[in-house]
Amino acid sequence: xxxxxxxxxxxxxxxxDLFFQVLQRLTAIVTRRAxxxxxxxxxxxxxxHVVLLVGVFIGMIVSLQTGLELARxxxxxxxxxxxxxxxxxxxxxxxxxxxxxxxxxxxxxxELGTMAVSEELAALEVMSIDRVALLVMPxxxxxAIMCPILTILCDTIGIIGGxxxxxxxxxxxxxxxxxxxxxxxxxxxxxxxxxxDVYSGLLKAFCFxxxxxxxxxxxxxxxxxxxxxxxxxxxxxxxxxxxxIIIANYFMSWLFFQA
Numbered sequence: 001x002x003x004x005x006x007x008x009x010x011x012x013x014x015x016x017d018l019f020f021q022v023l024q025r026l027t028a029i030v031t032r033r034a035x036x037x038x039x040x041x042x043x044x045x046x047x048x049h050v051v052l053l054v055g056v057f058i059g060m061i062v063s064l065q066t067g068l069e070l071a072r073x074x075x076x077x078x079x080x081x082x083x084x085x086x087x088x089x090x091x092x093x094x095x096x097x098x099x100x101x102x103x104x105x106x107x108x109x110x111e112l113g114t115m116a117v118s119e120e121l122a123a124l125e126v127m128s129i130d131r132v133a134l135l136v137m138p139x140x141x142x143x144a145i146m147c148p149i150l151t152i153l154c155d156t157i158g159i160i161g162g163x164x165x166x167x168x169x170x171x172x173x174x175x176x177x178x179x180x181x182x183x184x185x186x187x188x189x190x191x192x193x194x195x196x197d198v199y200s201g202l203l204k205a206f207c208f209x210x211x212x213x214x215x216x217x218x219x220x221x222x223x224x225x226x227x228x229x230x231x232x233x234x235x236x237x238x239x240x241x242x243x244x245i246i247i248a249n250y251f252m253s254w255l256f257f258q259a
Contacts, residue, residue, distance in 0.1 A: 011240075015218045018132070022140050022214070025133040032138050039142030043104045044150060050099055051150045052157050058091050059083055059158030060165045067170040076172045080180030083162035088185065088197040089257075092155040094249055096147060097208035101241035105216035108139055109237035112220025113230035121221065136221075140213040147209030148202045155201070200256040207248060212241045 029036065067079045112135060115121050124131045159181055166172040185195040194202075216237040223233035 011218075014222070015214055018136065018218050018221075019140075019210070019214050021132045022137050025130070025137045026141075028133045028137065029141070032133065035134070035138040036141055039138045040146060042107070043100065043139075043142045044146035047099060047103050048150065048153065050103065051096055051154050054095055054099060055087075055092070055154035055157040056161035058095055058154075059087060059161035062086055062091065062158070063162030063165040064169065067166060067172070071170065076166075076170055077176055077180060079162065079166045079170065079172055080159075080177040081184040083166075084159055084181040084184045085197055087155045087158040087162075088195070088201045090201070090249070090253070092151045092158060093147075093201045093205040093208060094245065096151045096154045096205060097212060097245045098242060100143060100147060100150070100209065101212045101216075101238055101245065104143065105212045105237050105241050106234045108213065108216040109220040109223075109234045110230055112217055113223030113233040116221060116223045117226050117229055131221075136213075136217045139217055140210060143209040143213035144206055145209070147212075148205040151202060151205040155198075196256070200252075203256075204249065204252050207252065208245050211244050211248060215241045215244060 063079055063083050066082045067076060070076050070078055070082075112121075115135075121131055124134065163174055163177045163181075166177045167174050185197060219233040219237035219240070223229045225232075
């Protein structure tokens with residue numbers, strides 16, 4: 001029990017140290033811009049179709065399930081409000097981050113893990129090449145940028161999917177649906193003049209992107225024992241990323257909406 005807890009604390013300490021190393025190397029953005037652009041492509045464009053597909057069905061599910069219950073009380077006109085708020089606050093950033101953890105995060109862990117077990121990372125160290133600036137910083141920055149962008153797409157397509165279900169199955173007109181969506185997102189705040197539900201979700205997405213990237217890169221960098229170690233690193237990256245997303249989501253929700 002005690003050794004396991006100590007190992008857990010060591011993992012947390014390693015990831016925090018890696019995160020602060022990335023922050024120190026943000027000054028190298030210009031020199032590493034080609035790598036950053038490549039990672040933006042890998043982390044965003046290649047998974048956008050997955051985000052859109054999952055997002056539209058999540059919006060449809062939320063609309064259908066809440067609409068069926070609201071119909072019992074004659075409150076179908078509130079479907080748009082529920083779908084918009086749930087997508088903007090929780091479902092959009094959470095689903096997007098989970099997809100990125102399962103697709104991009106696993107790929108990052110496998111890629112860096114393969115470099116670790118084949119001693120490519122050791123070779124970089126021998127040549128005095130900063131592996132954090134070369135390998136980790138571009139990946140963390142790319143996920144931090146792409147996760148909020150993909151979240152916007154997920155929110156939008158989810159709301160559209162919810163409108164399709166509301167109109168076709170719940171007898172709620174599209175005009176009424178979209179009016180309630182707009183009304184629910186009218187509460188602007190001092191922060192960037194955006195609705196609180198929107199900017200809180202985007203800030204969550206930004207944090208989730210950083211979490212996925214740091215955990216995945218950390219797992220890959222510490223991979224050992226050949227192909228088996230790469231597989232274990234990939235599994236650990238996805239598992240720890242999803243757990244960290246769920247825990248962080250609770251505390252950020254409390255901070256934004258309860259504090």
